[in-house]
Amino acid sequence: MSDDHTHVQEFFAARAADWDSRFPDDGPAFAAAVADLELRPGDRVLDAGCGTGRALPALRDAVGPSGVVLGADLTPAMLQTAVRAGRDRDGRLLLADVAALPVMSGSLDAVFAAGLIAHLPRPEENLRELARVVRSGGTLALFHPVGRAALAARQGRQITPGDLRAEANLGPLLARSGWSMTSYADEDSRFLATAVCAN
Secondary structure, three states: OOOOHHHHHHHHHOOOOOHHHHOOOOHHHHHHHHHHOOOOOOOEEEEEOOOOOOOHHHHHHHHOOOOEEEEEEOOHHHHHHHHHOOHHHOOEEEEOOOOOOOOOOOOEEEEEEEOOHHHOOOHHHHHHHHHHOEEEEEEEEEEEOOOHHHHHHHOOOOOOOOOOOOHHHHHHHHHHOOEEEEEEEEEOOEEEEEEEEOO
């Protein structure tokens, strides 16, 4: 987690070109997480911190041609990689900070966020911004294609009690941010927490 957007951009810019090839088997996990959002044809959804846009094809399939798919990311190089992969055909890409989205209040049905929460500089405030753009009763999916323990092992670190993704921490954080957690799964094969907008 960092207050310095430049640090986040530098981190991801240096990895953008080969990001997809580093994690080639994540596609089914992304598709399964999108399915758990239970989107309907015509829905409007944001992929917050979309990176190279790996979720965009599944999101487009879920909402169909009449739906709206937006992908917002802070790092130009990640969005450029998404374009090179052709994923801009599945959604409109926005160079934007999820802390201040250029999206009207209450205009979306859902937000999908893969790997985002660890990079939020002010998690409560930033999750409140995601709640702002979603209608009352809209949904949020906080996702990672591997669980907390598997991710920590991959990164050569230990899980700490202060981990925002721990269920005991995440539920209250979401509640303070305008969300009500509806499901929580932290398995080796994936992390997925879903919530409903309480605004």
